[in-house]
Amino acid sequence: MIDAPIISTRNLSVSFGGLKAVDDVTLDIERGRITSVIGPNGAGKSTLFNLVSGALAPSSGRIVLEGADVTGLPTRKLQARGLARSFQITNLFPGSTVFENLRLAAHILEPGLRGFLPVSSSPSTLARVESLLSQFDLESVAGDRAGHLSHGEQRRLEIAVALACEPKILMLDEPTQGMSHVDTQETSALIRKLAESLTVVIVEHDIDLVMDLSDCVVVLAQGRVLAQGTPAQIKGNVEVQTAYLGGH
Amino acid sequence: MPDPMVAAEATQGAVSARGAHLSLSRVAIERENDEQRVVGRLAAVFFLAALLFAIYGWLQGDTFFMRLATEALIYAGLALSVDLLLGYGGLLSLGHALFFGLGAYVSALILKDVAPSFWLALAGGTLVGLLAGVVGGIIAIRARGVYFALITFGMAQVVAKIIYNTQELGASDGIIGIPIVPIRLGIADIMSDDPFSFFILVLVIIAAIYVFLSYATRTPYGRVLSAIRVNEGRLPFLGYSPAYTKLGAFVISSMIAGLCGSLYPMLRGFVSPELMYFEVSTNAVIAVVIGGAGTLVGPLYGAMALVFGKSVVGSYTEHHLIVIGVFFMASVIFLPQGFAGFIKDRFIGSQDGRS
Numbered sequence: 365m366i367d368a369p370i371i372s373t374r375n376l377s378v379s380f381g382g383l384k385a386v387d388d389v390t391l392d393i394e395r396g397r398i399t400s401v402i403g404p405n406g407a408g409k410s411t412l413f414n415l416v417s418g419a420l421a422p423s424s425g426r427i428v429l430e431g432a433d434v435t436g437l438p439t440r441k442l443q444a445r446g447l448a449r450s451f452q453i454t455n456l457f458p459g460s461t462v463f464e465n466l467r468l469a470a471h472i473l474e475p476g477l478r479g480f481l482p483v484s485s486s487p488s489t490l491a492r493v494e495s496l497l498s499q500f501d502l503e504s505v506a507g508d509r510a511g512h513l514s515h516g517e518q519r520r521l522e523i524a525v526a527l528a529c530e531p532k533i534l535m536l537d538e539p540t541q542g543m544s545h546v547d548t549q550e551t552s553a554l555i556r557k558l559a560e561s562l563t564v565v566i567v568e569h570d571i572d573l574v575m576d577l578s579d580c581v582v583v584l585a586q587g588r589v590l591a592q593g594t595p596a597q598i599k600g601n602v603e604v605q606t607a608y609l610g611g612h
Numbered sequence: 613m614p615d616p617m618v619a620a621e622a623t624q625g626a627v628s629a630r631g632a633h634l635s636l637s638r639v640a641i642e643r644e645n646d647e648q649r650v651v652g653r654l655a656a657v658f659f660l661a662a663l664l665f666a667i668y669g670w671l672q673g674d675t676f677f678m679r680l681a682t683e684a685l686i687y688a689g690l691a692l693s694v695d696l697l698l699g700y701g702g703l704l705s706l707g708h709a710l711f712f713g714l715g716a717y718v719s720a721l722i723l724k725d726v727a728p729s730f731w732l733a734l735a736g737g738t739l740v741g742l743l744a745g746v747v748g749g750i751i752a753i754r755a756r757g758v759y760f761a762l763i764t765f766g767m768a769q770v771v772a773k774i775i776y777n778t779q780e781l782g783a784s785d786g787i788i789g790i791p792i793v794p795i796r797l798g799i800a801d802i803m804s805d806d807p808f809s810f811f812i813l814v815l816v817i818i819a820a821i822y823v824f825l826s827y828a829t830r831t832p833y834g835r836v837l838s839a840i841r842v843n844e845g846r847l848p849f850l851g852y853s854p855a856y857t858k859l860g861a862f863v864i865s866s867m868i869a870g871l872c873g874s875l876y877p878m879l880r881g882f883v884s885p886e887l888m889y890f891e892v893s894t895n896a897v898i899a900v901v902i903g904g905a906g907t908l909v910g911p912l913y914g915a916m917a918l919v920f921g922k923s924v925v926g927s928y929t930e931h932h933l934i935v936i937g938v939f940f941m942a943s944v945i946f947l948p949q950g951f952a953g954f955i956k957d958r959f960i961g962s963q964d965g966r967s
Contacts, residue, residue, distance in 0.1 A: 418848075419849075438848065439849055440847075440848040440849075440852060440853055443848070443849060443851040448849070451846075455843065456846065457843055457846070459842060461643065468832075468839055469850045471832045471835075472850055472852065474832070479831060479832045479836075480833065481832075482830055482831060483832050483835055484644075507643050525850070528850075
């Protein structure tokens with residue numbers, strides 16, 4: 365392996381009460397790849413996501429981002445280091461328009477003093493918003509309130525908002541959750557396209573999607589890493605089959 | 613066989629739809645501008661009406677209503693400061709009388725004991741609002757929702773009681789005999805007891821606060837503050853700090869409350885602990901709610917309605933609070949967005965209908 369991993373966890377654990385939700389997880393996420401985390405319900409996928417994105421503090425273990433120990437850093441500091449995430453349940457500003465949601469997110473890249481100038485005065489922010497609108501096919505609803513969008517459009521906006529800060533690592537929590545088959549296909553193509561320029565980490569239930577999309581698959585069960593490898597390796601792994609894939 | 617006319621129309625439709633797509637974020641901006649235009653017109657009507665009222669009052673040689681209107685303007689400024697927190701940040705302060713009252717006391721003390729200087733008193737009131745805002749903000753913004761409201765309420769009650777029991781500050785009597793101050797404006801000197809001139813001066817100050825706040829809420833920081841009201845939890849994932857944003861808004865808000873408070877003793881010639889009481893805080897909140905939270909212009913109208921409503925109803929019955937209470941309930945039930953919110957929705961709504 366030539367490239368150092370962009371993000372690593374070392375013996376990461378967190379407990380809720382007596383339950384070890386994430387138990388001694390050591391992982392290396394490679395730069396520029398699509399890594400998927402799968403596992404049965406309650407395997408600790410979302411908890412692992414929350415730990416890595418700074419939403420939760422680990423009980424023990426370390427998180428290393430581009431060689432720097434970032435364990436316990438607040439979310440917005442991680443964001444400033446290039447880590448962005450989306451949410452499983454669309455988590456936006458429903459009363460604001462699609463455009464305003466994106467503008468708010470895109471503005472973070474402006475220097476601090478620009479925060480005191482009128483909100484629509486930055487050409488670079490507006491350009492970023494325009495390009496996200498077209499990239500995610502949201503132009504026709506730019507002036508609609510985010511809460512009025514269809515489910516598929518909201519899911520797309522959710523990813524677009526996470527991307528607005530031009531992150532190095534994009535973490536997607538069940539990006540196609542509740543989407544129609546066609547929408548899922550389109551989102552999958554979109555993620556593949558995004559992965560050309562950044563590192564993508566996905567938590568996803570849709571096994572077919574994961575196997576189709578990922579460069580690397582991590583299987584969690586009961587908070588532990590059960591297996592990791594290419595989709596082909598995971599498909600052939602007997603342990604994974606018994607624990608998770610069942611009859612597949 | 614395809615109809616050539618239909619085909620041509622379809623092509624044309626597609627072209628214009630593509631043209632529309634290219635400018636859709638412009639459309640989104642224009643929608644914001646439409647809202648601002650409606651609010652701006654309401655503000656223009658307000659300040660113009662105030663000016664006409666002042667001229668009419670001046671021609672009539674009126675003192676009572678002019679002074680009442682000046683007082684209403686001062687409370688309108690307090691309502692503006694409450695609206696920044698409530699209407700934008702979603703933070704219900706039940707203790708803004710604290711900053712208002714501190715501004716009034718500091719202004720009174722400066723005018724009486726230091727120097728009869730309008731500008732010094734104004735600066736002193738603003739500064740004490742700022743300092744108290746930093747301290748109060750650090751304490752209060754940790755809490756959310758009803759706990760934030762209770763902490764602000766508690767802080768105001770504590771300080772009001774301390775002043776109520778401090779002989780040096782006149783205790784329950786407050787400070788009376790505040791001298792009339794000459795106000796040097798460069799172009800003209802006016803006296804604070806001249807009802808017309810002082811009204812105009814206060815009007816200009818409130819207008820300046822209004823312009824400042826409506827600008828500030830349209831900056832990216834203002835938008836982050838609004839985003840806190842809707843979904844505070846998402847902001848750190850976008851790289852923003854809700855805590856610093858809330859603290860900043862709290863300090864600006866209490867500074868404005870202190871500034872408005874410093875005008876009070878110049879108008880009435882006294883200050884008393886009642887200025888820090890719960891009723892002053894809640895009246896500001898009521899003005900915001902009936903006027904339309906998050907519009908800035910609404911609270912201006914709300915404060916007028918409240919102060920004049922009280923005075924008019926109060927001249928018929930001493931139970932005027934019952935009438936005000938019923939009026940407040942009716943307004944919340946029938947105009948949940950407040951007066952300005954109602955006007956805004958109507959206007960923007962009819963525009964949508966046209967397009």
